[in-house]
Amino acid sequence: MRLYSRVRLLLVLLSLAAALGLPLLTYAPNRLLTGQGIALLDLLQGGSGLRWLALLPALPLLLAPWWRPGIWRERLVYLAALWLGAALWWLAGSEATLRAGDEDALARVSFGGGFWLLQLLLLLQLAEALQVLAGGLPRRVLLLLLAQLPLLWLLLSGRLDSLSLLREYHNNQDAFDDALLRHLQLVLFSVLPALLLGGALGVWAYRSARFARLLFPVLNVLQTIPSIALFGLLIGPLAWLGRQLPGLGIAGVGLAPALLALSLYALLPVVRGTLAGLQQVPPAVREAARGMGMTPWQIMLQVETPLALPVFLSGLRITAVQAVGLAAVAALIGAGGFGAIMFQGLSASALDQVLLGVLPVLLLALLVDVAFRLLIARLKGADDHA
């Protein structure tokens, strides 16, 4: 047998190690205690005895490294990884139902290290397969989303409800919805002002090298202040401002300082993206535009903006993803968001509650990232053909 794909072999070996060496799930008598590991092999003996059937798709994945490359190998790997990923969720869900018993029982089944590692490795398998299966970002994203459909079905049908993570969700449902709304507000209302101000500052920095020399040290220093310190630094001045201007809702803690701090962080990447975008407009293009009699406004709107847009959006993508992450920290000064759930879980040492705060942040960041990438790819594509 000839080995065709070393990457696949590595993924398979790591998956085997994760499946056999790490606990897939953990079981604890209540939510605050550290759980005991449940290995994959233990799981297979439980239930109806037919659980091993769910793991059948592992077989093609094990063989794939030695399989001749081609579209069919990748299709099979895609389907197998998709199925296996869902099977692991289903196994976890049914084990949780078995062990946790009824609604208000205290016992908890949570995910172990093996579960996360296996899911990550399966995602990498999917990504490998998509490289061959889907040309272009939009199709790749679509196939990746399709691969999540089984998980969505498991979630909606309630088959995962006994898992500790889902029980945390059901116990905190109102808080979760509030957190989602607040988190989105934090991101939107910090990125939007940064977008306007940063765009203007970037254009100005492009026009005046002297201004750029003044601006960038300030922005760079801002960026290096740890977020918690910046939140802390703002408490004093804002509290003072709130006392001077009562009735505006300004306070040292809460939404205002969080939005201010997040906007400040968002400024540097936006300014940098604007400047970089403008700088890569070829000087000859600008000279030609001027020479043919375009007014400065026409040059800005018809030439500089469209040519700078892809680079500018790349800057904005980084900004937005960063804001999603940083907004979680804003909970420390009472601004709410998923950070609040996370820190609450931390202080109660309820790991699954922490997870309930972290996972949506991760997903949100991923979504924002992909959305921007799609937009940029579209813009570039429109230039190539159209």
Place this chain on the structure above:
Amino acid sequence: MTMLELKAVNKFFNGWQAVADVDLQVAAGELAVLIGTSGSGKSTTLKMINRLIEPDSGSIRLAGEDIRSQPPEVLRRRIGYAIQSVGLFPHWTVEQNIAAVPSLLKWPKARIRERVVELLELLHLPAAQFLARYPHQLSGGQQQRVGVARALAADPEVLLMDEPFGALDPVTRGTLQQELLRIQALSGKTIVLVTHDIDEALLLGQRIVLMDKGRVVQQGSAQDFLLHPASDFVRDFVGQSDVGVRLLGLDTVASRMRPLQPVSGEPIAASATLREALSAFVARRVSSLPVIDAQGQPAGVLHFADLLPVAA
């Protein structure tokens, strides 16, 4: 009629004089070539004409009118501008690029379309094939052609060209030079072209203006430059040892050939330059060449001795 007139024009950059006391007159329909070493102030002079650079003193008139009497944008739409790096808009198609100035002038859509197609044909770019292409889908020579078409689009009174063929290979450059001559003959445009290639200047320039360190050191016809250089600098610049050959390059075979006598051998075209004839004499080791006209019919004969002017 004088189309373009520069009087005592000066330009300083940070106290350093880039253009000094330049006087220049270009007649309507004339093709003037600015030539000189790198940094001699050619581009600066050119850009002062369309106000991309404002002179520190002196006056510039276009068709008798001071160029400062209208906003720079309005002036520039009356003047075509083509540069070596072309500067096509990468996010616009060939059609949109060529239509740029007519659109700024708010021409009706149908008229713009008509003009774009006409220009593409003029520059030997089949419209059906090129209208919808983007600049990155063109070769360097094709981009340069589109650049020239864009400069010509709104039928400007004057065309300014800054080393338009500088970055091209000799063959493509030769073709485009011939096309420029053809377009100029057809349209009677006033053209100011910058180059640092003396052969290009001798070929294209009805008036050649040689600049050095910001000053005009001599202006005149190609003959003037070759036969009566004003200084050693000019003599060196036109290439002392090649003066004879370059003089031959100014005349065609048709101007020296004799009436028909039967001569054997491979013929030469009547429209070829005497320089090409000299090359043919030497390469083929003959002392006489049969001459044919544009239709390929025998037109006469050229003897080696005919290369010498009858009366100097």
